[in-house]
Amino acid sequence: MTGPIGHLMVGPRSHGVVRYAKSVFDAVSVESADHRLAHMRTLGAGVASGLAECALVHVHVTDRLFGRTPSQARDNVLAMIAALRRPVSVTLHDLPQPSDGRAMHARIDFFRSVARSATGVIVSSRHEASLFAEYVDASIDVEVVPLLFDTVRVDKPSASAASTVGVLGYLYPGKGHLETLQAMSDLDPSIGFMALGTPSPGHEDLADDLAKIAADMGRRCTITGFLTDDELRRASAEVTVPVAYHRHMSASGSINSWISAGRRPLVPRTAYTDELAARSPGVLTMHANDDLALRAAIESAFANPASTWIDSAVTPSPTAADVGRTHERLLRRWSA
Numbered sequence: 406m407t408g409p410i411g412h413l414m415v416g417p418r419s420h421g422v423v424r425y426a427k428s429v430f431d432a433v434s435v436e437s438a439d440h441r442l443a444h445m446r447t448l449g450a451g452v453a454s455g456l457a458e459c460a461l462v463h464v465h466v467t468d469r470l471f472g473r474t475p476s477q478a479r480d481n482v483l484a485m486i487a488a489l490r491r492p493v494s495v496t497l498h499d500l501p502q503p504s505d506g507r508a509m510h511a512r513i514d515f516f517r518s519v520a521r522s523a524t525g526v527i528v529s530s531r532h533e534a535s536l537f538a539e540y541v542d543a544s545i546d547v548e549v550v551p552l553l554f555d556t557v558r559v560d561k562p563s564a565s566a567a568s569t570v571g572v573l574g575y576l577y578p579g580k581g582h583l584e585t586l587q588a589m590s591d592l593d594p595s596i597g598f599m600a601l602g603t604p605s606p607g608h609e610d611l612a613d614d615l616a617k618i619a620a621d622m623g624r625r626c627t628i629t630g631f632l633t634d635d636e637l638r639r640a641s642a643e644v645t646v647p648v649a650y651h652r653h654m655s656a657s658g659s660i661n662s663w664i665s666a667g668r669r670p671l672v673p674r675t676a677y678t679d680e681l682a683a684r685s686p687g688v689l690t691m692h693a694n695d696d697l698a699l700r701a702a703i704e705s706a707f708a709n710p711a712s713t714w715i716d717s718a719v720t721p722s723p724t725a726a727d728v729g730r731t732h733e734r735l736l737r738r739w740s741a
Contacts (some may be wrong), residue, residue, distance in 0.1 A: 410736045412460030413446040415485075416470040420629055421575065422498050423659045426465040428494075428555055432729030433736070440613040447483050448685060461524065462489050467498040468515045477513035479518045486522050488741070494525035494739050498699055500536040504579070504653035509540075515540045520621075520681035525739040529656035532677045536655055537563075548735055551684065552656055553728035554721035558667045559642040561714065569627075572643030573637070574630070574659035576615075577608045581650030586618055586626075588650075588700040592707070597625035601632060601640050641666035646706040652700055654678075664688045669703045669715045687719040 412430045416423045427442075434440050443455040448471065456462055464485075471485075472478030486493045497520070500514035518535070520526050526547045528534050534549050547616040570589055572582050588599050589639050598619055604612050612628050615619030632640060641647065641663060649660045654677050663670040669687075671679045673694035690712060692702040706713050717723070723731075 407440045408458045408460040408740075409441050410740060411441045411443065411456040411464050413464045414442070414488075415446075415448060415464065417446055420470065422465050422467055422470060424634075425498075425552070425658055426564065428553060428725070429465070429692065429728060429732060431730040432525040432553060432725040434729075435632070435726065436729045443703075448485055452534070456489065456491075459491060461492045461494060461547055461736060463494045463496070463736055465496045465498060466519055468512055469499075475508065475515040480513075482519050482670075484659075484677075489660075491665060492524040492739060494527070495523045496527040496529070497533070497537070497669075498529065498656070499526065500533045500655050502536050502653060502655065511740055513540050513635060514720050520547075522544050525735060527716055527735065529678055533673075533678055550728060550735075551681075552596045552658060552730050553723055553725045554661055554665050554685075555725050556639070556665050556667070556721060557638055558640050562643050562645075566643060566645075567597060567625075567634040567644060568593075568595065568601045568645045568707070569597045569625075569643070570646045570648060571601055572648050572650070572659045573601040573641065573643075575602050575605045576600055576611045577605040578611065579651065579653065580659075581648065581652070582611065582615060583618070584651050584699065585648045585703075586615055588628075588696060588703055590702070591700070594685050596707075597627060597700055599640075599644055600628045601637065601644070603628070603630045633713040637662060638666045641668055644668070644701055645710060646671065648699070648703070652694055664715065664721050668716050669713050671699070671706060673699070683723045688715055688721050694697070 414423050415428045432441050467477040468475045471481045501509050506513055527550050528547050529552050531549055534547050537547055550618045572585050576582055582600055616626050647668045648662045649670045650670045652673050669690055671690050692698040
């Protein structure tokens with residue numbers, strides 16, 4: 406079958422995976438005009454409308470976008486693939502790993518079922534590829550296409566700006582918001598805590614927990630709520646010390662958002678951050694993967710605020726052009 410390549414985004418446009426899917430579409434469209442974009446907030450009848458001419462449809466997938474449970478998400482994705490009636494390739498996000506706890510086995514079943522139904526599979530890091538091989542299906546070869554950096558340099562805040570420590574992205578347990586705020590316990594109370602994002606559904610109580618802990622410290626706590634891309638870049642520039650203390654990440658859009666805004670976030674040393682630092686030197690400040698090391702890293706960053714900014718000579722890798730070219734090559738190969 407010949408024809409254009411379709412890109413189907415499923416889920417609210419504010420979701421990080423959906424926003425990233427749009428960034429990939431924009432990048433690959435620069436390489437070739439023969440791509441089509443469709444968006445559905447939720448799955449339903451007529452999923453193939455607008456994609457009827459396409460030789461292949463590419464979808465960015467994680468279980469939480471497709472159902473309330475991994476098993477429901479599995480059934481929905483498999484029904485979607487059947488309804489499209491053409492080859493479907495996928496980029497898998499947030500691969501299952503032991504930190505998922507009791508949900509791990511159901512999530513493994515979801516990702517295995519989707520991967521076995523797909524014509525081609527992309528993951529976003531070598532670490533994710535190793536998780537896929539270990540827990541999902543070692544018999545399926547996956548392509549590694551790292552998350553792109555859509556770099557837009559922003560102006561540094563004035564010296565008189567309020568001092569803050571910030572965490573970027575959706576609020577949910579394990580993302581590092583609580584740990585980062587607790588690591589600020591010995592800092593001057595005038596230093597505020599900022600959460601650049603909004604609580605994930607079902608975790609609204611985390612915002613209340615953060616506010617209470619900050620109040621007990623006598624510290625300001627600001628939770629911005631949803632931010633557009635432009636608002637996020639401006640807010641990223643205003644934070645004094647950027648932190649990404651998600652200790653079980655396998656690929657991280659939040660880290661990429663900091664870096665794309667020219668910031669050099671504090672991150673724990675993990676298999677993924679080691680991989681990112683090797684691929685793109687000079688974009689991270691790494692510390693040991695524990696709470697005491699985070700506390701020391703925050704104090705060190707306040708002593709040297711310039712260390713939280715990426716040198717202007719550094720170009721984070723991969724660029725949008727790199728990712729666009731890679732997707733054009735892979736999707737054309739799979740559509741043949």
